[in-house]
Amino acid sequence: MEDGPVNLREFQELAKRNLPKMYYDYFSGGAEDQFTLRENVEAFQRIMLRPRILVDVSKIDMSTTLLGYNMSSPILVAPTGSQQLAHPQGELATARAAAACNTIMVLSFASNYSLEDVASTCSAVRFYQLYVRSGFDAFCLCFHCFITCSFEQFLQVFKRRDVSAALLQRAERNGYKAIVVTVDTPRLGRREADIKNKMIMPRNSNLEGLISVDVNPTGGSKLEAFASETLDPSLSWKDIEWLKSITKLPIMVKGIITAEDARKAVDAGVSGIVVSNHGARQLDYTPPTISVLDEVVKAVSGAVPVLLDGGVRRGTDVFKALALGAKAVMIGRPVVYGLAVKGEHGVRSVIKMLQNELELTMALAGCPTLRDITRNHVMINYERPRSPL
Numbered sequence: 434m435e436d437g438p439v440n441l442r443e444f445q446e447l448a449k450r451n452l453p454k455m456y457y458d459y460f461s462g463g464a465e466d467q468f469t470l471r472e473n474v475e476a477f478q479r480i481m482l483r484p485r486i487l488v489d490v491s492k493i494d495m496s497t498t499l500l501g502y503n504m505s506s507p508i509l510v511a512p513t514g515s516q517q518l519a520h521p522q523g524e525l526a527t528a529r530a531a532a533a534c535n536t537i538m539v540l541s542f543a544s545n546y547s548l549e550d551v552a553s554t555c556s557a558v559r560f561y562q563l564y565v566r567s568g569f570d571a572f573c574l575c576f577h578c579f580i581t582c583s584f585e586q587f588l589q590v591f592k593r594r595d596v597s598a599a600l601l602q603r604a605e606r607n608g609y610k611a612i613v614v615t616v617d618t619p620r621l622g623r624r625e626a627d628i629k630n631k632m633i634m635p636r637n638s639n640l641e642g643l644i645s646v647d648v649n650p651t652g653g654s655k656l657e658a659f660a661s662e663t664l665d666p667s668l669s670w671k672d673i674e675w676l677k678s679i680t681k682l683p684i685m686v687k688g689i690i691t692a693e694d695a696r697k698a699v700d701a702g703v704s705g706i707v708v709s710n711h712g713a714r715q716l717d718y719t720p721p722t723i724s725v726l727d728e729v730v731k732a733v734s735g736a737v738p739v740l741l742d743g744g745v746r747r748g749t750d751v752f753k754a755l756a757l758g759a760k761a762v763m764i765g766r767p768v769v770y771g772l773a774v775k776g777e778h779g780v781r782s783v784i785k786m787l788q789n790e791l792e793l794t795m796a797l798a799g800c801p802t803l804r805d806i807t808r809n810h811v812m813i814n815y816e817r818p819r820s821p822l
């Protein structure tokens with residue numbers, strides 16, 4: 434008999450027991466009615482598999498590459514903020530676990546440990562997730578934009594350049610290999626549990642000395658106060674151009690769920706797209722990510738790799754996403770639950786568990802390599818099943 438949790442859902446149950454309610458609610462919760470939160474998971478359950486038989490599956494190879502970097506499997510760690518609320522070692526433990534599993538961790542802009550600390554804790558390939566922020570703390574002069582924009586545009590562009598540019602430079606200096614710009618968060622989604630719990634906003638080491646955020650101590654969710662002072666609602670496609678102009682690192686955009694935006698992203702010259710609805714924490718009643726993967730993949734037509742996150746809880750889910758054209762998937766909450774249950778060891782177990790499930794799925798579906806997984810291996814019924822009553 435195996436000790437401890439045997440699947441990702443059991444990790445969630447254990448994490449719920451281990452964590453104070455405020456923190457568990459923050460990690461597990463979604464926006465408003467949490468319709469999309471449920472759908473992200475349930476939509477996978479409406480996709481059936483079409484296994485092929487009598488294929489030699491004595492060896493299974495799950496290895497792949499992303500932006501030229503090797504990975505043991507197509508499963509990455511999604512950026513999630515405030516990991517010290519799950520475990521004192523927070524992002525350090527997650528980074529070490531990702532390294533041990535030979536996968537890529539995307540470090541959140543809202544990490545508790547600084548991007549320098551995370552870089553020095555392991556030598557694995559890491560990406561850095563960026564929120565482009567607003568505020569007038571310090572100006573840096575940009576002559577090009579001064580002469581090409583109206584004064585209003587000039588101020589708009591100005592106000593978010595300094596901090597983002599500083600963070601990009603630090604990410605480059607510390608060996609991060611790509612920037613993942615999150616584009617679905619012009620404002621924070623309405624997370625009602627956090628409002629009720631008066632969710633705290635823990636320390637953000639990356640922003641120390643760059644921004645002083647006035648988090649209203651008497652309001653509802655402090656996270657919301659932090660976000661309203663930190664996120665830039667005027668972010669637009671031209672800012673992607675600007676980001677590209679100030680870094681040599683490849684830029685991926687995270688938070689695309691329509692073919693129209695996927696085409697715009699390719700036109701803007703991004704190096705990759707993450708189909709994501711932010712784990713259903715932003716706009717409720719957006720479709721589950723797995724249901725829009727197909728349209729995004731078609732729109733992108735192989736120009737750049739397409740990743741998916743949201744509701745991936747089983748190796749079969751990973752397989753389904755790959756069958757529908759994803760290059761890889763990212764997991765958010767399961768990593769945090771692993772961290773809450775057993776720190777670095779817990780995160781390793783979560784990643785390994787999903788990798789093992791994927792490996793078994795590939796064997797049982799007759800796919801010895803990732804290239805063998807095709808659209809013909811899935812059957813889709815996205816309609817929500819009607820209630821039998």
Ligand SMILES: Cc1cc2nc3c(=O)[nH]c(=O)nc-3n(C[C@H](O)[C@H](O)[C@H](O)COP(=O)(O)O)c2cc1C
Nearest residue numbers: 460511512513514541615711712742743744765766
């Ligand atoms: C607690 C929590 C914090 C998150 N913080 C960030 C963040 O700082 N930046 C970001 O781009 N996405 C953030 N996300 C979204 C994740 O990157 C990812 O899109 C989502 O968790 C995937 O869905 P899943 O949790 O169902 O796997 C967060 C998600 C959670 C659950």
Ligand SMILES: CC(C)CC(=O)C(=O)O
Nearest residue numbers: 514543621656660711714
């Ligand atoms: C600071 C927040 C914006 C972090 C986040 O993205 C989230 O909690 O979903």
